[in-house]
Amino acid sequence: MKQLQTAHSTVLDGYLQQEIHLLKISDIYSIYAENAKLFLQTEEQEFESKRKLYELEIQLAKDFVHVSKSTFVNIHKVSSIQMGKIGTTELLLENDVSIHVSRKYLKELKHYLGIGRDL
Structure with a gap:
């Protein structure tokens, strides 16, 4: 458990029903909060996390970026950015989740x- 609590850990604990899974950070596509719970999304499944969003934000700052108040994504899993006509923007991840x-x-x-003009 101490390894899971260190800032340099390469795995996160994710809960699926009665099982605890050790998820490689590189396998996580996005992390989001919904209904006071935190979820870790991988290619095929979503796992619940017992951690706080702000804790993971600090720990994962070099590979993840906020895209909304309650969601951040693994920048290495972004497939494309779709700009809508009315100013909406969607990220398409490698697992086909928008x-x-x-x-x-x-x-x-x-x-x-x-990317963009503000560089």
Whole structure:
């Protein structure tokens, strides 16, 4: 358990029913909070986490970026960015999941990816 609590850990604990799974951080596509619970999304499954969103945000800052107040994504799992006609933006991840990008976080996302005019 001490390894799971260190900032340099390469795995996170995810809960699925009565099982605890050790998930490689590189296998996590997105992390989001919903109904006071935190979820870790992998290619095929979603696991619940007992951690706090802000704790994971600090721990995963080099590989994950916020796209909304309650969601951040693994930047290495982004397949494309789709810009809508009415100012909406969607991220398509490699597992074919589409995630809405809040306007508040779009500039940060573009900067993190090294795209856009504000470089």
